[in-house]
Amino acid sequence: xxxxxxxxxxxxxxxxxxxxxxxxxxxxxxxxxxxxxxxxxxxxxxxxxxxxxxxxxxxxxxxxxxxxxxxxxxxxxxxxxxxxxxxxxxxxxxxxxxxxxxxxxxxxxxxxxxxxxxxxxxxxxxxxxxxxxxxxxxxxxxxxxxxxxxxxxxxxxxxxxxxxxxxxxxxxxxxxxxxxxxxxxxxxxxxxx
Numbered sequence: 001x002x003x004x005x006x007x008x009x010x011x012x013x014x015x016x017x018x019x020x021x022x023x024x025x026x027x028x029x030x031x032x033x034x035x036x037x038x039x040x041x042x043x044x045x046x047x048x049x050x051x052x053x054x055x056x057x058x059x060x061x062x063x064x065x066x067x068x069x070x071x072x073x074x075x076x077x078x079x080x081x082x083x084x085x086x087x088x089x090x091x092x093x094x095x096x097x098x099x100x101x102x103x104x105x106x107x108x109x110x111x112x113x114x115x116x117x118x119x120x121x122x123x124x125x126x127x128x129x130x131x132x133x134x135x136x137x138x139x140x141x142x143x144x145x146x147x148x149x150x151x152x153x154x155x156x157x158x159x160x161x162x163x164x165x166x167x168x169x170x171x172x173x174x175x176x177x178x179x180x181x182x183x184x185x186x187x188x189x190x191x192x193x
Contacts, residue, residue, distance in 0.1 A: 012157030
């Protein structure tokens with residue numbers, strides 16, 4: 001299975017083939033401000049083909065694009081078009097290759113499940129009190145949770161892809177090796193448990 005945190009600048013990906021196989025993860029730069037949407041989608045396609053050639057994943061999960069009613073910060077209409085196009089291309093890729101599962105995952109579902117609902121709510125509460133976006137705090141908690149599980153993501157996109165994959169594995173009722181010996185989820189430094 002593969003999980004994607006879709007972005008033009010840095011698409012995070014995580015692949016796990018099941019059993020005792022190691023989780024693999026990384027990120028791809030699909031374009032810059034000078035790259036057209038079509039080129040960006042084609043680069044996603046090429047990268048997915050390359051990864052599928054070596055991992056033969058049969059399930060593809062991706063973070064759903066932002067809801068336009070929740071726009072904040074630097075997100076603009078062009079960003080929304082790119083994110084929607086990347087999600088559509090991921091769906092199209094999965095269906096064209098006959099993958100068993102192709103599914104968008106809502107950030108409000110996977111992230112609290114990965115970092116803990118209390119941590120998520122606390123980060124949002126602190127950000128609101130400070131008049132800021134909770135995004136940075138939530139991303140820090142996601143990276144911290146990855147590290148607790150033994151991963152060392154180099155950026156937040158890789159961490160998000162790991163979180164999405166972990167959530168999707170749990171949805172399928174599977175306990176992966178990185179969770180096998182975990183009795184209780186440890187407390188994260190950024191929030192109360």
